[in-house]
Amino acid sequence: xxxxxxxxxxxxxxxxxPEGTKRNITEVAMREFVNRGLSGARIDEIAANTNTSKxxxxxxxxxxxxxxxxxLEEAYRxxxxxxxxxxxxxxxxxxxxxxxxxxxxxxxxxxxxxxRMVMIENIHHGSFIDRSxxxxxxxxxxxxxxxxxxxxxxxxxxxxxGIEAIDLHWHISALCFFNVSNRDTxxxxxxxxxxxxxxxxxxxxQVVAMIMRFVAA
Amino acid sequence: xxxxxxxxxxxxxxxxxPEGTKRNITEVAMREFVNRGLSGARIDEIAANTNTSKxxxxxxxxxxxxxxxxxLEEAYRxxxxxxxxxxxxxxxxxxxxxxxxxxxxxxxxxxxxxxRMVMIENIHHGSFIDRSxxxxxxxxxxxxxxxxxxxxxxxxxxxxxGIEAIDLHWHISALCFFNVSNRDTxxxxxxxxxxxxxxxxxxxxQVVAMIMRFVAA
DNA sequence: CTCATAACTAACTAATTAGTACATTTCTAT
DNA sequence: ATAGAAATGTACTAATTAGTTAGTTATGAG
Numbered sequence: 001x002x003x004x005x006x007x008x009x010x011x012x013x014x015x016x017x018p019e020g021t022k023r024n025i026t027e028v029a030m031r032e033f034v035n036r037g038l039s040g041a042r043i044d045e046i047a048a049n050t051n052t053s054k055x056x057x058x059x060x061x062x063x064x065x066x067x068x069x070x071x072l073e074e075a076y077r078x079x080x081x082x083x084x085x086x087x088x089x090x091x092x093x094x095x096x097x098x099x100x101x102x103x104x105x106x107x108x109x110x111x112x113x114x115x116r117m118v119m120i121e122n123i124h125h126g127s128f129i130d131r132s133x134x135x136x137x138x139x140x141x142x143x144x145x146x147x148x149x150x151x152x153x154x155x156x157x158x159x160x161x162g163i164e165a166i167d168l169h170w171h172i173s174a175l176c177f178f179n180v181s182n183r184d185t186x187x188x189x190x191x192x193x194x195x196x197x198x199x200x201x202x203x204x205x206q207v208v209a210m211i212m213r214f215v216a217a
Numbered sequence: 218x219x220x221x222x223x224x225x226x227x228x229x230x231x232x233x234x235p236e237g238t239k240r241n242i243t244e245v246a247m248r249e250f251v252n253r254g255l256s257g258a259r260i261d262e263i264a265a266n267t268n269t270s271k272x273x274x275x276x277x278x279x280x281x282x283x284x285x286x287x288x289l290e291e292a293y294r295x296x297x298x299x300x301x302x303x304x305x306x307x308x309x310x311x312x313x314x315x316x317x318x319x320x321x322x323x324x325x326x327x328x329x330x331x332x333r334m335v336m337i338e339n340i341h342h343g344s345f346i347d348r349s350x351x352x353x354x355x356x357x358x359x360x361x362x363x364x365x366x367x368x369x370x371x372x373x374x375x376x377x378x379g380i381e382a383i384d385l386h387w388h389i390s391a392l393c394f395f396n397v398s399n400r401d402t403x404x405x406x407x408x409x410x411x412x413x414x415x416x417x418x419x420x421x422x423q424v425v426a427m428i429m430r431f432v433a434a
Numbered sequence: 435c436t437c438a439t440a441a442c443t444a445a446c447t448a449a450t451t452a453g454t455a456c457a458t459t460t461c462t463a464t
Numbered sequence: 465a466t467a468g469a470a471a472t473g474t475a476c477t478a479a480t481t482a483g484t485t486a487g488t489t490a491t492g493a494g
Contacts (some may be wrong), residue, residue, distance in 0.1 A: 018471065037340045039257035043452060053473060058453065060471095118402055119336055126401035139406050152340045166407060167423060171392060172385035177399065184343035185335055188392075189356050192383060206384060208430075213430040214423075235441065260482060270443060275483065 022060050024050050028051065029057075030071045034116040038068050040123060065128075073134050079107065080138045093153030093172060094212065096182040101172055101211050107174040115180040123175045143169050150215065158214045168215070175207045239277050241267050241341070243301065246274075247288045251333040255285050255341060278397065282345075290351050292334040296324065297355045305362060310370030318389055318428050322421045325393040332397040360386050367432065376432045392424045 028049045032041040043064055047054035061067040086103060088096040108115055111147065121128060129135050146165045153159030183194055225432030245266045249258040260281055264271035278284040303320060305313040325332055338345060346352050363382045400411055410416065 021471080037256055037337075037344075039254055039255050040341075042450090044450090052471095054453090056471080064452065083245060116340065116398065119340060120254075122399055122401050123333065123340070124257075125252075125335060126405045129402055129405050135406065138418070143407070155328045163423075166409060167420070169407075170395075170420070171423065173399070173403075174395035175388060175391045178385070178387075178395050181398070182335065182339055182394065184339050185346055186238065187386065188343045188346050189352065189385060190360070190386075193465065203384070206380075206388065210388060210427055210431045213433070216430070238441080259480090261480090269441095271482095272443065272484085273441080276441075281482065 013196070018060075021050075021052050023058055024052065025057055025060065025067075026074055029067050030074065030113055030117075033071050034113050035067060035121065037120050041068075043067075069132060072117050072121060072128055073132055075105050075111075075114045076135050076138050079114040080112050080141070082107065082111075086145075088149060091156075093156060093158055094150050096149045097146075097153070097215065098208055098212065100149065101176075101208045104172055105176045105207055109179050109200065112180055115177060118177075119181050122148060146172075153215065158217055160217045163215060168181060168211075171214070172207075172211055175210065179203060238267075238269050238273055241269065242277065242284075243288060243434075246284050247291065247330055247334075250285060250288050250337065251330050254337050262286075278386045279306055279389075286345050286349060287321055289334050289338060289345055290349055292328075293352050293355050293402055296328050296331040297358070299324065299328075304360075305366060310366050310373060310375055313366045314363075314370070314432065315425055315429060317366065318425045319421060320391075321389055322393045323397070325397050326417065329397055332394060335394075336398050363389075370432065375434055377434045380432060385428075388431070389424075389428060392427065396420060396424075 029041070029046045032046045032049075036042070041064075043054060043057060046067075047057060050056075057067060061070060086099065088099060091099065125131070143165050146169055150159060150163065150165055150168060154161055179194075179200075186192070187194055194203070242263070246258070246263045249263045249266075253259070258281075260271060260274060263284075264274060267273075272283060278287060280404075303316065307318060308316065360382050363386055367376060367380065367382055367385060371378055396417075403409070404411055411420070
């Protein structure tokens with residue numbers, strides 16, 4: 001019964017803490033991966049920054065690839081976990097879409113780890129996503145929510161017909177993702193600091209405007 | 218006089234071919250870097266795929282980092298070299314902008330090496346761009362062209378006021394870049410094949426629409 | 435022709451780094 | 465309390481991999 005995890009029921013003075021150790025390793029590994037990429041990440045470096053040893057990384061995660069996959073899944077889980085609380089049903093289609101776009105913009109901005117893990121995954125041609133059962137299941141929601149809003153808008157005559165929800169999601173993602181993924185090179189090449197709150201607020205507003213105008217009837 | 222390069226004037230039966238060797242190494246290295254990232258790329262693998270030996274990589278490029286930087290610069294050079302022939306001056310602002318966006322979309326699509334090198338560079342926080350004198354100089358043109366078109370459009374009353382050319386460039390880049398950079402993960406997660414010509418044509422048209430509507434008066 | 439230098443080859447090294455062997459401690463169920 | 469399993473620490477190994485050493489061959493100027 002190797003799969004039986006000892007739940008942390010009794011939180012008294014325990015010195016062994018498997019869940020905590022795993023969590024600690026995951027956090028440190030995530031930092032290392034997002035900063036250096038999959039191949040650039042060093043297991044020794046991760047080990048040195050945990051409260052535990054390299055041995056435990058292999059004990060819990062098997063090898064580097066599986067540790068990376070775990071971090072990738074964790075990044076997807078984190079970003080999707082925060083996504084439920086929007087309550088868009090009782091808003092007008094326009095307001096709902098606006099809120100969704102603003103939210104996506106902020107969300108990408110607040111989760112650079114997610115953005116960077118996806119970048120890394122694309123460098124590796126998405127080969128780890130293939131192997132993950134979990135990630136597939138985490139993504140239906142966004143497009144469904146979006147489709148609902150869009151169809152409602154079309155029905156009410158405020159959105160034009162003929163757009164597919166997934167395409168809309170594609171464009172929203174593009175604008176919000178790129179803002180985080182390419183900030184380093186863009187900032188350096190065009191010598192424009194995009195990190196300030198004011199600049200980000202302006203960009204967010206522009207992204208919203210772009211999407212709203214795109215779907216407008 | 219170590220810097221004196223023997224120009225390939227006399228192209229008779231020569232067995233030594235420094236320029237060709239460098240070009241060959243660069244091509245192979247580019248393939249390796251874009252497929253595996255900076256840290257994932259293997260010098261031995263590059264060497265094995267050239268017509269020459271590992272020794273020559275070090276002979277001409279010094280070390281792995283400088284080889285990578287050379288490839289990065291080459292990717293920027295390639296993409297900027299193709300950019301001159303647009304001739305947007307005698308078009309209406311709308312047509313000119315449309316053409317520029319279409320062109321950017323196609324150009325990113327046709328130069329995945331460029332897109333992927335920029336992705337890799339962002340993973341590494343743009344640290345190599347810092348070290349490159351060349352790349353800085355290659356980027357003024359796009360934004361200038363765009364600004365000219367935009368200002369002309371504002372003057373003629375077809376574009377609204379208050380948009381900065383660099384922001385416009387930011388959004389165009391986002392939409393066109395993401396289309397290439399994130400295709401692997403997006404395709405796999407949403408199980409939608411975006412590689413077909415029809416799908417790409419649709420996306421391109423939508424990107425154009427999005428930008429045109431965004432700037433419309 | 436010949437000599438200096440640039441272009442090139444093959445075999446080697448030093449360091450890094452993913453992964454392991456083995457011993458020990460802590461916990462849990464009986 | 466104790467046996468068996470899970471969790472952990474220390475020291476090691478085997479492979480990989482960036483980079484080099486020590487040379488040979490081609491080329492072009494004089």
